[in-house]
Amino acid sequence: MKNIVLYKSKYGNTFHYASWIAEELNWELRDLSNFKKSEIKNYQNIIFGSGVYIGKQNKIKKILSWFKDKSIIIFASAGNNNVEKDINDIKINNFSEAQLNFHKFFYLPGGVDFTKIKGIYKIMLNIFRKMIEKKQNRTADEQAMLDGFINPINYVDKKHIEEIVSYAKKL
Ligand SMILES: Cc1cc2nc3c(=O)[nH]c(=O)nc-3n(C[C@H](O)[C@H](O)[C@H](O)COP(=O)(O)O)c2cc1C
Structure with a gap:
């Protein structure tokens, strides 16, 4: 079975992270726009990442509806540099407690531009x-x-992928 990193990126921050993660893990990399729901069955492990816009993680509603029965890794990239309160707000604004327990969530600092x-x-x-x-x-x-x-501030750095990569390697 195959593994894939899906991403949705408006200005490139998430794309950088998704590319680095896919490269480190040797997983396939694909823009969510080019991925069909019917393809889910072809993949064992899936990571999805996107940016946060006015509090809402891009495309997260679609992802959560697609992955009701399959647990995946989700990462958000936003404007804070690992500020716990802000990361918590992103979680509260986008996920229920049950969804956070079911999927594995990571935060990767993006920037503000x-x-x-x-x-x-x-x-x-x-x-x-x-x-x-x-x-x-x-x-x-x-x-x-x-x-x-x-x-503009940019916090995007390859060092931030360590935790998510080591988690995915253990799957
Ligand atoms: C119009 C706009 C709205 C944004 N809203 C938020 C926000 O509500 N909270 C936040 O932390 N960051 C916010 N950001 C910052 C983005 O989430 C951040 O730059 C992210 O890394 C973008 O990812 P992407 O380029 O892959 O889409 C916003 C950025 C823009 C341009």
Whole structure:
């Protein structure tokens, strides 16, 4: 049986991680868009990763509905550099407790870069930006978001895949 790393990546952060993980494990690598539900039966182990947008992990609803009976490894990549509270928020916003117990979740730090965004996100973020710019006492998260418009931060690093790779090797 084969093993595969599936990913959905808007700006490349998740793609970097998915590629490194697939390379380390010698697993197949595929964009979720090119993968059909009917193919699940061909794979023994599956890893899925994607970015977090306005609190929601990209394509996670589809993944959780596809993998109700098959436990997989899921990783999220978002704007925090391994901040426990923020990782917890991602879990709460995207998974039930039962889903977190059934699947194995990992967090891999992505970054914050709003300089390349287009479309509806750009409009929404500009409204949000104006709101937080007016605030006198900004939280660290709000400040990080403002910085993301001017000084993009990127935490993507191959060293972050160690834990997920060693977990997958033991399957
Ligand atoms: C429009 C937009 C919204 C975002 N929303 C969040 C968010 O709610 N929480 C967060 O931690 N990071 C957020 N981020 C940061 C992304 O999750 C992070 O850059 C991620 O690594 C992107 O992965 P991808 O490039 O593979 O899609 C956002 C980024 C953009 C551009």
